[in-house]
Amino acid sequence: MRGMWPRTTSNLLRALPPMLSAQGGGGALGAPAATTIQRVRTVWISDLHLGTPGCQAQALLDFLRTVECDTLFLVGDIIDGWQLRRSWYWPQSHNDVVQKLLRKARKGTRVIFIPGNHDEFARKYLDHEFGGIEVAEEWIHTTADGRRLWVTHGDLYDGVIQCARWLAHLGDTLYEFTLKLNRWLNTMRARAGLPYWSLSKYLKLKVKRAVSYVADFEEALAREARKRGVQGLVCGHIHHAEMRDIGGILYCNDGDWVESLTALVEHVDGRLEILDWSARAAGRHAVAARREPAEEAAQAA
Ligand SMILES: [Mn+2]
Numbered sequence: 001m002r003g004m005w006p007r008t009t010s011n012l013l014r015a016l017p018p019m020l021s022a023q024g025g026g027g028a029l030g031a032p033a034a035t036t037i038q039r040v041r042t043v044w045i046s047d048l049h050l051g052t053p054g055c056q057a058q059a060l061l062d063f064l065r066t067v068e069c070d071t072l073f074l075v076g077d078i079i080d081g082w083q084l085r086r087s088w089y090w091p092q093s094h095n096d097v098v099q100k101l102l103r104k105a106r107k108g109t110r111v112i113f114i115p116g117n118h119d120e121f122a123r124k125y126l127d128h129e130f131g132g133i134e135v136a137e138e139w140i141h142t143t144a145d146g147r148r149l150w151v152t153h154g155d156l157y158d159g160v161i162q163c164a165r166w167l168a169h170l171g172d173t174l175y176e177f178t179l180k181l182n183r184w185l186n187t188m189r190a191r192a193g194l195p196y197w198s199l200s201k202y203l204k205l206k207v208k209r210a211v212s213y214v215a216d217f218e219e220a221l222a223r224e225a226r227k228r229g230v231q232g233l234v235c236g237h238i239h240h241a242e243m244r245d246i247g248g249i250l251y252c253n254d255g256d257w258v259e260s261l262t263a264l265v266e267h268v269d270g271r272l273e274i275l276d277w278s279a280r281a282a283g284r285h286a287v288a289a290r291r292e293p294a295e296e297a298a299q300a301a
Pocket of ligand 1: 076077116117118153155236237238
């Protein structure tokens, strides 16, 4: 996954050529979303950040409609209390996501919510239940093939959040800004018929890798998992989907729904996989962008 991004560029401008090339990404363009339901045993999603403009609620709704599972884990930063406190943002699509989650719980999916740092208000309600959604601090999930996975959001093992909350909040503001820039760039890209490309994801890979932030986070979680005597772990928090072995511990990060649009799923046989929804979202963007001129013409007529 890391290999997909230009490695030697230190300069943002040099990352832009793929945006200017009509071939960039490819494949997903013009492919309308299929409506076949995919059945899996377990789904993990995190970092939806409902209540912020960055949340890609439409893509998320599309994903939730398409996937059915026995157990759905909401692995933290589902509702962004930090940003809602600063300014209220709650469009209909965010309501639809909440309704969809409640509906899944009502229809028999076991929904488990593990709060993160952005929705830490929910940590006051551990071991309670809301509309069929269970709230828990952490979880041990056993896969169909018998592996035990520790599920946690991950912020409790993030050195920055634990040692310098002010820095985390400052980073949050800068992050919002890059997300804004990202939306603008992708509106332009969609108009040009280009697939979705995450600027903030690109920048974060460059910047955070440099200070080995991500590596430290992953190592810390793998250590904690080993202490718990499990075979692996599932977390979110750093908005970077990944599945790899760290010293005999399977580290799984389910990514996020503000930039990478990814989920972790367990198939019925226990096999784990990261689903990348960004290609699907790109297809939809491109279709919407191509429809615009026709709609304008229809309005003018
Ligand atoms: Mn977080």
